[in-house]
Amino acid sequence: MLAExxxxxxxxxxxxxxxxLQHANALTWHAPEPPDAVAYATSIDDVVAVxxxxxxxxxxxxxxxxxxxxxxxxxxxxxxxxLDLSRMNRVLAVRPDDMDCTVEAGVTRLQLNAxxxxxxxxxxxxxxxxxxxxxxxxTRASGTNAVRYGTMRENVLALTAVLADGRVIRTxxxxxxxxxxxxxxxxxxxxxxTLGIIVDLTLRLHGIPEAIAAxxxxxxxxxxxxxTAIGAIQSGLPLARVELLDEVQIRATNxxxxxxxxxxxxxxxxxxxxxxxxxxxxxxxxxxxxxxDLLAFDWTxxxxxxxxxxxxxxxxxxxxxxLRPAAKVVATDVCVPLSRLAECVLASKADxxxxxxxxxxxxxxxxxxxxxxxxxxxxxxxxxxxVKGFCADLAxxxxxxxxxxxxxxxxxxxxxxxxAAEFGDALDTMRDLKRALDPLGILNPGKILPPARATGLxxxx
Numbered sequence: 001m002l003a004e005x006x007x008x009x010x011x012x013x014x015x016x017x018x019x020x021l022q023h024a025n026a027l028t029w030h031a032p033e034p035p036d037a038v039a040y041a042t043s044i045d046d047v048v049a050v051x052x053x054x055x056x057x058x059x060x061x062x063x064x065x066x067x068x069x070x071x072x073x074x075x076x077x078x079x080x081x082x083l084d085l086s087r088m089n090r091v092l093a094v095r096p097d098d099m100d101c102t103v104e105a106g107v108t109r110l111q112l113n114a115x116x117x118x119x120x121x122x123x124x125x126x127x128x129x130x131x132x133x134x135x136x137x138x139t140r141a142s143g144t145n146a147v148r149y150g151t152m153r154e155n156v157l158a159l160t161a162v163l164a165d166g167r168v169i170r171t172x173x174x175x176x177x178x179x180x181x182x183x184x185x186x187x188x189x190x191x192x193x194t195l196g197i198i199v200d201l202t203l204r205l206h207g208i209p210e211a212i213a214a215x216x217x218x219x220x221x222x223x224x225x226x227x228t229a230i231g232a233i234q235s236g237l238p239l240a241r242v243e244l245l246d247e248v249q250i251r252a253t254n255x256x257x258x259x260x261x262x263x264x265x266x267x268x269x270x271x272x273x274x275x276x277x278x279x280x281x282x283x284x285x286x287x288x289x290x291x292x293d294l295l296a297f298d299w300t301x302x303x304x305x306x307x308x309x310x311x312x313x314x315x316x317x318x319x320x321x322x323l324r325p326a327a328k329v330v331a332t333d334v335c336v337p338l339s340r341l342a343e344c345v346l347a348s349k350a351d352x353x354x355x356x357x358x359x360x361x362x363x364x365x366x367x368x369x370x371x372x373x374x375x376x377x378x379x380x381x382x383x384x385x386x387v388k389g390f391c392a393d394l395a396x397x398x399x400x401x402x403x404x405x406x407x408x409x410x411x412x413x414x415x416x417x418x419x420a421a422e423f424g425d426a427l428d429t430m431r432d433l434k435r436a437l438d439p440l441g442i443l444n445p446g447k448i449l450p451p452a453r454a455t456g457l458x459x460x461x
Contacts, residue, residue: 123205329373351390
């Protein structure tokens with residue numbers, strides 16, 4: 001079987017241990033489970049060849065972009081082949097008049113935005129990491145700009161995917177809306193490589209705003225910060241970003257980035273529009289915040305200052321480790337209706353304290369999504385059990401509030417057990433879809449849906 005792959009992809013199939021480990025989960029507490037071999041695709045034909053070979057031999061196949069997912073999506077629990085798409089990294093077309101583009105799956109978001117900058121356009125979905133756009137679509141990524149510009153679900157117009165039997169499908173054209181047929185693009189966006197392998201995408205683009213301003217707003221209480229974010233959204237204020245960092249995260253950020261911010265719950269906010277519009281938005285937001293125990297309102301239009309502020313926000317995950325350098329971090333997320341946001345955040349903070357855990361909250365609070373990073377010693381069984389208990393209760397708390405166990409990290413391996421609580425009998429329909437599109441169960445087995453007791457998958461030889 002390896003000989004078949006090597007004949008089709010000369011010098012692009014590796015069984016080296018270091019390469020295989022590089023393509024297993026490495027960012028969170030899920031144990032790395034490397035594939036048996038890694039194949040590098042440079043074209044759709046390569047992807048088709050690998051998929052058909054794996055189907056013929058009933059081998060597991062895991063697609064890989066940049067490996068930045070957080071719930072073990074790129075692990076290979078049943079071994080098999082990892083298909084690395086990072087070399088499929090061409091921007092195929094940019095159409096400024098239509099404000100869209102078509103890219104191969106391995107193009108990263110920073111690469112695309114560098115290409116677009118001189119055209120006055122940008123792609124807004126920003127999960128923090130410089131992830132591949134194919135991977136971002138596969139995990140239905142979101143990020144700091146989602147409150148205004150939406151997630152990958154809203155920004156993928158169409159895509160090309162290779163199905164489990166090697167067929168290539170295109171899910172639509174470039175029209176901004178369509179009432180034709182089933183919405184296959186939305187089915188594949190968020191499927192985490194379990195229904196097909198995304199090989200290219202047509203994306204919605206946006207004009208770079210005439211003016212951008214950012215503000216840092218420390219509050220006396222966490223409740224006040226949440227109430228301000230909720231009030232701003234309910235009042236129709238067109239915020240581009242509104243991010244919450246609790247006092248623990250601010251302490252970590254100060255230590256990591258050499259800052260001297262007040263160690264109190266803080267909102268980082270960004271406004272887009274005309275110069276006059278941005279100033280009006282900032283003043284309206286300040287008024288809302290002052291009604292909720294705002295301590296200060298520091299805002300700027302300076303690009304360098306804004307970059308410094310958002311770098312501190314995007315480095316939050318690495319900053320958290322500064323509070324306990326030898327620890328491992330568990331990063332988890334949930335999303336709830338806006339009206340339940342403050343309640344869910346405060347209950348989760350209380351749960352951390354009750355369990356004696358060091359954790360911090362970072363939230364895309366404009367859409368009810370927040371993350372909790374918990375530091376722990378994996379060698380300490382008691383502490384590990386407390387962390388697992390916290391994560392389980394957080395997910396179930398969000399579901400009980402009519403929310404979801406994940407707003408953007410996805411299910412992967414880490415949140416499989418919560419899908420039944422969230423979807424009930426609809427989980428059977430998901431299984432039906434999986435069987436229809438991947439009857440052999442070769443595409444990213446063990447992710448999203450619990451694995452079958454006997455996979456029937458073959459062994460690499």
